[in-house]
Amino acid sequence: MTEKIAVVTGGNKGIGYAIVKGLCERYDGTVYLTARDIARGEAALSINTFKDHLKKTHTGIDILVNNAAIAFKHDATDPFSLLQFVEVCNTLFPLIKQNGRVVNIKCWKPLM
Numbered sequence: 279m280t281e282k283i284a285v286v287t288g289g290n291k292g293i294g295y296a297i298v299k300g301l302c303e304r305y306d307g308t309v310y311l312t313a314r315d316i317a318r319g320e321a322a323l324s325i326n327t328f329k330d331h332l333k334k335t336h337t338g339i340d341i342l343v344n345n346a347a348i349a350f351k352h353d354a355t356d357p358f359s360l361l362q363f364v365e366v367c368n369t370l371f372p373l374i375k376q377n378g379r380v381v382n383i384k385c386w387k388p389l390m
């Protein structure tokens with residue numbers, strides 16, 4: 279049997295991440311997500327690992343508090359981006375139970 283391998287550079291966000299996700303869903307082989315920053319690469323993968331853990335361990339989510347990546351100060355260097363916020367929502371929303379709640383922490387004034 280011939281092993282099939284796909285490698286995506288810059289796979290931690292943006293188009294690269296979307297391609298990794300698409301390949302993981304459809305590609306009949308091993309997919310490597312590569313990133314120049316290990317922490318950013320791991321962060322991109324960790325939400326799916328967390329989802330798998332929740333699915334295996336619990337019956338769903340009753341309350342999801344969206345607190346991360348809602349607003350940044352102008353000099354923030356965090357790698358977490360709006361795209362990742364949307365990714366977290368897309369990943370975890372299917373696990374929210376009927377009558378479950380989503381709490382979005384809001385920025386009360388624009389940050390410069």
Ligand SMILES: NC(=O)c1ccc[n+]([C@@H]2O[C@H](COP(=O)([O-])OP(=O)(O)OC[C@H]3O[C@@H](n4cnc5c(N)ncnc54)[C@H](OP(=O)(O)O)[C@@H]3O)[C@@H](O)[C@H]2O)c1
Pocket residue numbers: 287288289290291292293294313314315318
């Ligand atoms: N989005 C568009 O509309 C569009 C249109 C035409 C062409 N493109 C091209 O398509 C590619 C992906 O676009 P995108 O919007 O998904 O970009 P992106 O969200 O900025 O993601 C770029 C990815 O490449 C990595 N990267 C950037 N410079 C690097 C370097 N010097 N060495 C190693 N890794 C590097 C980034 O790593 P870090 O996270 O560590 O920075 C990130 O993982 C880019 O090359 C862009 O120029 C995009």
